[in-house]
Amino acid sequence: MPLGSLLHQLRRLVPLRVWIVAGFFLECAVWAVNPPEPFARAPYLQMGGTNFMHVVWRTMGPIQPVIRYGVSMEQLDRRTRPGDIVVRASLGTNEQVLSPRWAGLRTRANLSLPKLQSAPLGTFQYEARIRDLKTGTRYFYAVYDGDRRLTPPEASYQFTTHPAVGSAPPVRFWVLGDSGTGREPQSAVYQAMLRSLEKDQRLLDFWIHVGDMAYGVGRDMEFQSRFFESYDGTLRNRVCWPTMGNHEGRNSSGRTGIGPYYDAYVVPTRGESGGVASGTEAYYSFDYANIHFICLDSHDLDRRPTEPMARWLKADLDKARAEWLIAFWHHPPYTKGSHDSEKEKDLTEMRQLIMPIIEQGGVDVVLTGHSHSYERSMLMDGAYATNIVSENVILDDGDGDPSGDGAYRKSAGIHPHEGAVQVVTGNGGQTLGRTGSLSVMRKIIIEHGSVLIDVEGDTLLARMINRDGVERDLFSVVKRGKVTPVRLALPWQPEAYVKPTNQVSIPATPAIDHQVLIPEGATWQYTFDPLPRGSDWTLPGFDSSGWAKGESGFGYGGGNHRTSLEAMRGKHGILYARRTFEIGQADRVTELGLWIDYDDAFIAYVNGREVARVGVARSSGRHAQKITARSGTAPGRQYVVLKDAHLFLKDGVNQLAVEVHNSSLESSDLRFNPVLVLED
Amino acid sequence: MALSSMRSVWARWTTAALLSLGGTQLPVWAHEGPEHEIEELSELIAARGDAPHLLIDRAIEYAVLGRNAEAMRDLERALQLDPDSLDALRELARLQFAEGRTADAIALASRALRTRPENPVDRAGLLVLRAEVQAATGRLREALSDCEAVLRLHAENPEWYLLRSEIQRRLHKTKPRVTGIEEGLRKTGAGLLKIELIDAQLDARRYREALVAIEEEVASSRVPGPWLVRRGRARIGLGEKEPGRQDLRDGLAAIDKILDREHPDGALLLDQAVALVLLGDRVAARQVVTLSEQKGRDPAMTARIREWVTGDGRRGP
Numbered sequence: 001m002p003l004g005s006l007l008h009q010l011r012r013l014v015p016l017r018v019w020i021v022a023g024f025f026l027e028c029a030v031w032a033v034n035p036p037e038p039f040a041r042a043p044y045l046q047m048g049g050t051n052f053m054h055v056v057w058r059t060m061g062p063i064q065p066v067i068r069y070g071v072s073m074e075q076l077d078r079r080t081r082p083g084d085i086v087v088r089a090s091l092g093t094n095e096q097v098l099s100p101r102w103a104g105l106r107t108r109a110n111l112s113l114p115k116l117q118s119a120p121l122g123t124f125q126y127e128a129r130i131r132d133l134k135t136g137t138r139y140f141y142a143v144y145d146g147d148r149r150l151t152p153p154e155a156s157y158q159f160t161t162h163p164a165v166g167s168a169p170p171v172r173f174w175v176l177g178d179s180g181t182g183r184e185p186q187s188a189v190y191q192a193m194l195r196s197l198e199k200d201q202r203l204l205d206f207w208i209h210v211g212d213m214a215y216g217v218g219r220d221m222e223f224q225s226r227f228f229e230s231y232d233g234t235l236r237n238r239v240c241w242p243t244m245g246n247h248e249g250r251n252s253s254g255r256t257g258i259g260p261y262y263d264a265y266v267v268p269t270r271g272e273s274g275g276v277a278s279g280t281e282a283y284y285s286f287d288y289a290n291i292h293f294i295c296l297d298s299h300d301l302d303r304r305p306t307e308p309m310a311r312w313l314k315a316d317l318d319k320a321r322a323e324w325l326i327a328f329w330h331h332p333p334y335t336k337g338s339h340d341s342e343k344e345k346d347l348t349e350m351r352q353l354i355m356p357i358i359e360q361g362g363v364d365v366v367l368t369g370h371s372h373s374y375e376r377s378m379l380m381d382g383a384y385a386t387n388i389v390s391e392n393v394i395l396d397d398g399d400g401d402p403s404g405d406g407a408y409r410k411s412a413g414i415h416p417h418e419g420a421v422q423v424v425t426g427n428g429g430q431t432l433g434r435t436g437s438l439s440v441m442r443k444i445i446i447e448h449g450s451v452l453i454d455v456e457g458d459t460l461l462a463r464m465i466n467r468d469g470v471e472r473d474l475f476s477v478v479k480r481g482k483v484t485p486v487r488l489a490l491p492w493q494p495e496a497y498v499k500p501t502n503q504v505s506i507p508a509t510p511a512i513d514h515q516v517l518i519p520e521g522a523t524w525q526y527t528f529d530p531l532p533r534g535s536d537w538t539l540p541g542f543d544s545s546g547w548a549k550g551e552s553g554f555g556y557g558g559g560n561h562r563t564s565l566e567a568m569r570g571k572h573g574i575l576y577a578r579r580t581f582e583i584g585q586a587d588r589v590t591e592l593g594l595w596i597d598y599d600d601a602f603i604a605y606v607n608g609r610e611v612a613r614v615g616v617a618r619s620s621g622r623h624a625q626k627i628t629a630r631s632g633t634a635p636g637r638q639y640v641v642l643k644d645a646h647l648f649l650k651d652g653v654n655q656l657a658v659e660v661h662n663s664s665l666e667s668s669d670l671r672f673n674p675v676l677v678l679e680d
Numbered sequence: 681m682a683l684s685s686m687r688s689v690w691a692r693w694t695t696a697a698l699l700s701l702g703g704t705q706l707p708v709w710a711h712e713g714p715e716h717e718i719e720e721l722s723e724l725i726a727a728r729g730d731a732p733h734l735l736i737d738r739a740i741e742y743a744v745l746g747r748n749a750e751a752m753r754d755l756e757r758a759l760q761l762d763p764d765s766l767d768a769l770r771e772l773a774r775l776q777f778a779e780g781r782t783a784d785a786i787a788l789a790s791r792a793l794r795t796r797p798e799n800p801v802d803r804a805g806l807l808v809l810r811a812e813v814q815a816a817t818g819r820l821r822e823a824l825s826d827c828e829a830v831l832r833l834h835a836e837n838p839e840w841y842l843l844r845s846e847i848q849r850r851l852h853k854t855k856p857r858v859t860g861i862e863e864g865l866r867k868t869g870a871g872l873l874k875i876e877l878i879d880a881q882l883d884a885r886r887y888r889e890a891l892v893a894i895e896e897e898v899a900s901s902r903v904p905g906p907w908l909v910r911r912g913r914a915r916i917g918l919g920e921k922e923p924g925r926q927d928l929r930d931g932l933a934a935i936d937k938i939l940d941r942e943h944p945d946g947a948l949l950l951d952q953a954v955a956l957v958l959l960g961d962r963v964a965a966r967q968v969v970t971l972s973e974q975k976g977r978d979p980a981m982t983a984r985i986r987e988w989v990t991g992d993g994r995r996g997p
Contacts, residue, residue, distance in 0.1 A: 093798070255808070256801045257837065270869035279838030279870025306946055306978045308839045312872050314947070318903045339713045345746050353977070356943050384943060414902065416938065435713065613727050644733075 031187050032229045032513035034680070038063065040123050041228050043143050043151060044235035046266035048206070049273045049286075050162045052131040053239075054266050055141060058123050061105065062089075063145035065126040073140040073155055086127040088263070090119040099651060118220045118251065118260045120587040127266050136163040158237045160205070163289045165274060166322070168457045171289050172202060175328070175451040177210035177369025178245070179428030180226040182511030182590070182679060185448045186429030188467040190231065193450055195469050204238050206288065210369035210425060211245025211299075211330030218248030219646070220260040221590040225513060225679055228264075241267065241286065243295045245330045245369065246346075254282035254297040267295070276316040283309050285316050291455055292322035294363070296354065298331035303349040310357055317361030323479060324455060325414060327358055328367040332424045334388060334440055336497070337373025338433030342387055352384050362414035364477055365460065367451070369426035372433050374445040374464050376473055378491065379408040379419035383440055390439035390491050395419040397491035399442055400475030402461075407476035411483045412458060418485050421477060423462065425451045431506055437497040443473045444494055508639040510593055511679040517581040517592075518656065518676035521551045521562060526577040528568050531622060537576055538605035538657035544578055552577075553597065553673030554660075565670060573667075574622065575660040581676055586649035591679040592642040599671040600630045600663040604642060607655050611642040616661055629663035637673075714741040732758040736767050748775050764795045766802060770809065777813050785813045804834040808843065815847050816980075823847050838870030845876050854884035878910060887917035905934030906951045916958060928955040944971060946981035953985045965989045 035042035041058035048054065055067055065085050068076035091106050092098050098106070102122045116125055133139065138160045143150045151157050163169050174193055179186045197203055214222040228235065244252060244261050252259025257280055268284045271277035275285030275292065282297040294316060301309045317325070333351030334341050341347035347370075358366065359381050379400070383393040390397075396419070398405025410418045422440070432446045449466035458480045464473040525547040536542050550563030554575065565575065583589060594604060594612065601615025603624075610620075617626030660672045721738040725731070735758040742751035755772035758765055769792035776785040789810035797803050811826035827844035834840070841864030848857035861877045864870070874893065881890035891914040898907045908931030915924030932955050935948050949972045956965035969989050972982040 253805070255837075255839075256805050256834070258799070258801050271871065276871035277869045279836075279868035279873065304978055306981050308842055308872055311875075311947070312870075314945075315871055315875060318901050320902070344714060344744050346744055356940065356945070360938065360940070360945075433713070610728060613724075617727055 031190070032182065032225065032511075033232075034229065034513070035232070038145070038150065040120070041125075041224060042232050042236065043141075043157065044228060044232075045159050045237065045239040046127070047268055047273060047286075048159065048162055048239045050135040050164060051133045052129060052272075053133065053139070053159045053161060055128045055130065055143070055159070056126065056264075056266060057143055058119070058125045059145075060120075060122050060124075062087075062110070062124045063126075063150075065128065066144040066146065067128045067130060067141050068144055069130060069139045069141040071137065071139055073153070073158075076140060076142055080128050080130060084129050084131065086114070086129075088114045088116045088125045088127070090116040090121055090123040092121050116263050117258050119263060120220065120585055122585075125263065133161050135161055136167075136169070137161050156233065156237055159239075162273070162287070165287045166290055168290045168323070170454065170456040171205050171291060172452065172454050173288075174204050174207035175210065175367050175423070175425055175453060176207065176428045177330075177424075177450075178212040178372055178426040178430040179209070179230075179450075180213040180215045180222065180247070181429045182215075182226040182230065182513065183429060183509055184512060185467060186226070186230060187512055189428050189448050189450050190234075192465055192467050192469040193452065194234075196452060196465050199469075204234070206239045206241060207234065208293075208328055208367065209240055209242045210328050210367055211243050212247045212369060212426070212430065213242065213245065214260070215247050215430065217250035218245075218260055219251055219590070220263065221588055221646070221680070223248075223260050223264055224588075225511065225590040229513060241293065241295065243329050244282070244297055244299050246299050249299040254280075254300045257281055276312065276319055278312050278316075283312060285320075287322060289455075290323040290457075292320045292325050294325070294327040296327065296329040298329040298346060298350050298354075298368075303353045305353055305357065310354060313354070313357050314361070317357070317363075320361070320414060323413070323458065324365075324460065325361065325363040326365045326367065327363045330368060331370050332368035332375075332422065332426075333366070334377060334383070334422050334438055335368075335371040335373070335375055335424050336434065336436035336438045336441075337371030337375055337424060337426065337444075337446070338431075338435070339371040340435050341371075341438070348386060351388075352386075355384060359420060360416045362416050362418065363420050364410065364479070365453075365462070366420055366422050368422070368424050369428070371424050371426045372430045373424060374427045374443070374447065374449060374451075374473065375422075375424040375438065375441045376443040376462075376464070376475060377422040377440045378442045379410075379421055379477075380440050381417050381419045381485065382487075388438060388440060390493060391489055392487045394440065394488045394491035395485045397442070397488055400477070402476050407459070407478045409483050410477060410479045412479050412481060418483065421462075421475065423451060425449075425464070434497060435499070437494040439493045441494055442475075442492075444497075445472050447472060508641070510595060510639050510677045511591060514593075514677045514679045516675055517583075517678050518579055518674065520553065520673060520675050522579060523549055523551055524554075524577045524579045525549055526554065526563075526575060528565065528572040528575045531574060531576060535605075535608070535621070537578070538655070539608040540580075540653070540655040542578070542655075547576075547578070553671065555599070555669065555671040555673070557667075557669030558599075558671065561671075561673075568670060570665055573662040573665050574624070575670065575672060576657070577660070577672065578655065578657045579676075580653050580655055582653055583649050583651060583678075586646070586651050588680055589646045589649055589678060592645040592649075593677045593679075594640045594642060594658075595637050595675040595677050596640060597637045597671055597673040598630065598660060599669055600667065601627045601661045602672070603659050603661075604640075605655075605657040606642060606645045607648045607650070608657075609644075609648040611645040611648070612640050614638075614640060615663075621659060624659075624661055627661045627663045629667070637675075639677075714744045717741045718745075730757055730761060732762040732765050732768060735761075736765070736771065739768075739771060743771075743775060748779055751775055752779075766792060766795060766797055766806075769795070770806060773806075773809055773813075777809070777816070782813050782817045786810055786817075789813065800833040804830045804837075804840070807833070808840055811843060811847070815843070815850075820847055820851050824851065824853075835867050838864055838868040838873055841868070841870075841873055842876060845880060849880070849883065854880070858884050858886065882910065882913055882917070885917060887914040890914050891918070903934070903938065905931045905938065906948065907931075908934060909951045909955045913954065913958060925959060928959050931955055932959075941971070942975065943977075944975050946972060946976050946978050946985075949976065950981065950985050950988065953988045957988055957991075962989065 038059045040060045043057040046054040067080045070076040140158045213227040248261040252261035267281045274287030285294045331346045378394050379396040400408050447466045453462045460477045466472045525544045527547045554563045555561040556566045604612040615628040616624045718741045735754040739751040739754035755768045758768040773785045773788040792806045807826045807830045811823045814823035824847045858880045865873045894911045908927045912924045912927030953968045
């Protein structure tokens with residue numbers, strides 16, 4: 001039977017929605033892979049509305065960008081016009097020496113394009129606005145380079161426009177925070193959410209990220225690996241509405257709207273999706289059915305009520321007409337997770353300066369991250385003190401569970417000071433933490449997870465799903481009739497928290513999506529006698545022709561070593577080793593790390609610059625001081641990030657140099673068994 | 681694609697296998713709040729010596745905890761090592777401003793500008809910082825000059841138009857203020873500039889123009905009190921005294937319902953003051969000044985309220 005006929009038969013037998021759901025999950029099953037060429041960043045949805053949608057993607061080198069789309073996957077009968085696509089490019093500066101591959105792109109036309117501030121050289125970003133769409137309608141799409149199709153013909157490339165403003169269809173969205181590590185917990189949280197959707201047979205309508213989606217400092221490649229590749233399967237068919245976290249804020253600025261965060265996202269500035277035009281992507285609002293969402297920049301903008309962000313917030317709340325008001329930003333006004341809202345200025349200011357506006361405006365739920373925990377408050381209002389107390393600020397101290405103490409009740413419509421629920425969901429993947437118990441919290445759960453929220457008519461239901469797919473919290477808010485808030489003088493309080501004295505640290509691991517640049521058993525040059533003077537031996541081009549060569553792992557004592565260093569025993573305490581490695585394009589590196597078994601201590605250099613130091617307190621080489629013996633109870637490999645190594649890399653050949661120290665010449669062993677790992 | 685997928689699948693299984701063998705207990709980013717970050721950075725600094733980027737990172741964490749003296753010390757040290765570090769110059773200038781060391785802040789912002797940052801937006805950000813400090817210290821002409829330079833460099837930020845508008849208001853440059861905001865509205869579409877334009881038109885006695893926009897706001901606002909006060913002001917300005925006064929009374933009643941007297945909103949207090957002055961009730965207006973002084977959160981707003989009540993710098997309704 002011809003394939004086409006077979007597919008046709010299958011399509012007849014299996015409902016389309018099953019294909020769509022199955023396809024959706026299949027695409028998500030392969031996690032954090034690099035996008036297929038020519039994509040440098042696979043297509044993802046951004047700012048949507050009732051009659052438009054944005055699709056954004058990147059390529060290395062330019063293409064003739066076109067989006068073809070239609071209501072049927074087989075018939076993508078409409079296409080974008082050139083004027084519908086904003087093109088931005090990263091082409092280096094006049095001072096940079098560029099390889100011929102990229103130098104040729106610096107044409108007059110390309111140089112006149114808006115700049116991508118920090119993307120790898122040669123990156124072209126396309127922001128396609130697809131307009132004149134029907135409200136609440138699903139469309140399938142494909143990205144083309146002229147007439148050449150770039151995205152595969154799969155159902156997962158689709159989008160749905162917003163439902164009519166004020167309508168009340170069931171709405172489901174996902175809320176995630178502090179996920180951007182590239183590590184296993186991030187993947188587990190995501191997979192758990194997907195399984196939950198599959199179990200419910202109910203997909204998302206969109207999702208919200210409450211910040212810290214790209215550790216460590218929000219570089220462009222950290223975004224690429226730890227956000228865009230990690231959530232590729234969902235990003236291509238569901239809009240992510242972001243807010244900037246403090247880690248993104250290291251390289252992006254809300255004041256100027258410049259940086260990888262602002263390069264990546266397309267969000268409203270002129271009220272395109274509803275709400276009052278903010279004029280900036282740092283803070284914005286949008287409508288979805290009968291919900292009005294407000295996003296603030298809690299990181300680097302002035303929070304005072306007389307300053308623009310707070311004034312815009314008031315203006316936006318003033319105009320809001322939706323049934324539900326949900327606000328989100330990064331820094332929680334109330335937390336004692338890995339951050340303490342009573343001690344940290346950013347958090348205190350959000351509580352004291354912004355929360356009065358939020359609660360006066362009648363907001364129902366506030367979603368935040370930053371603190372690596374899950375904390376969820378009771379229905380509360382008016383807790384603005386520096387030292388937070390729950391007396392007379394709690395309006396309902398029940399658990400909010402309809403099958404428990406009952407849902408939290410508010411009046412229909414928007415009313416000031418009828419209470420909001422605070423949800424801290426910074427548990428999306430980063431190392432968890434807790435400093436205490438805040439008296440306004442009803443649930444404090446130190447587990448990785450994320451939040452699914454369903455809104456249907458006058459009822460909101462929120463659930464925290466942990467990394468194992470277990471529902472660990474559930475609360476509901478019902479807005480119906482007229483409710484008169486009553487402040488509780490002596491509300492329920494969580495138990496006091498006593499921090500354990502011997503907390504176990506989580507072992508470090510490489511990113512899930514990594515490749516090995518220098519494997520175990522690779523040949524290194526090494527010497528321990530004599531040691532060269534100074535630090536030139538760490539540099540590329542150093543003449544190490546007189547050094548020995550051997551396969552890693554090196555060592556003596558305590559087990560087998562590919563290259564025995566028995567000659568060091570009792571005589572020499574320092575080993576120097578060198579090995580080159582290749583990098584295709586240095587500005588596309590997210591992270592370099594050593595997966596290394598060592599004893600007792602080491603310092604690592606890339607192209608002559610120190611990038612890691614373990615067990616050596618001061619100085620280096622023959623002057624190294626305070627060397628700590630590696631504990632006998634901590635054998636085996638350890639993952640060590642080569643911090644800032646990306647700053648010293650160059651395209652092509654790079655030099656790795658490592659000095660390994662024994663804590664004492666009398667030591668019975670020495671080990672050096674490194675694997676160099678790259679996340680790109 | 682296939683190769684990278686295979687590589688990634690291999691990577692996942694290898695990682696799982698390696699993890700199962702057990703690694704040593706060392707967090708990747710032991711991320712337990714600013715105190716912990718400070719600890720880690722201090723260890724790195726002790727081991728590697730002072731490095732500007734480490735000192736700047738630590739300063740940021742100190743500032744989060746409100747430990748401004750330590751933050752400034754780190755930034756000063758970073759500048760000793762790298763006198764042209766834009767990050768250090770900018771962060772230190774901000775902290776100096778926050779600490780009231782305004783002369784130092786202006787000097788440092790000026791020094792940062794002399795490094796000639798390549799990115800015009802970086803230059804604009806420094807000019808804004810200097811303009812804010814100058815405005816706070818009453819050097820309004822210098823502040824305005826900086827604002828104009830900012831907007832020549834980067835015309836897409838509505839906040840900078842607002843800053844210029846405020847400075848022009850204090851300098852009583854009513855006409856340029858209006859045209860400047862109109863320019864900002866065209867370039868950014870920001871809703872706040874629409875509101876600012878209404879206030880600027882009222883100050884410039886362009887009551888008829890203001891009234892058109894005010895009517896739209898009254899019709900669409902959930903919190904009509906402040907808009908009723910503005911409409912009252914416009915109507916009185918157009919000679920419609922009694923309707924105007926009724927608007928002021930209605931506006932006051934609406935504001936009174938929502939004003940939190942323990943944590944009063946400065947903008948609502950200003951609206952109250954405007955209404956009371958226009959209604960001729962200076963006693964009540966002075967009480968608003970007192971409330972702002974005692975419970976308000978922004979000295980600049982209190983100053984503005986006082987201006988209205990004392991009549992300093994205000995012309996017409």
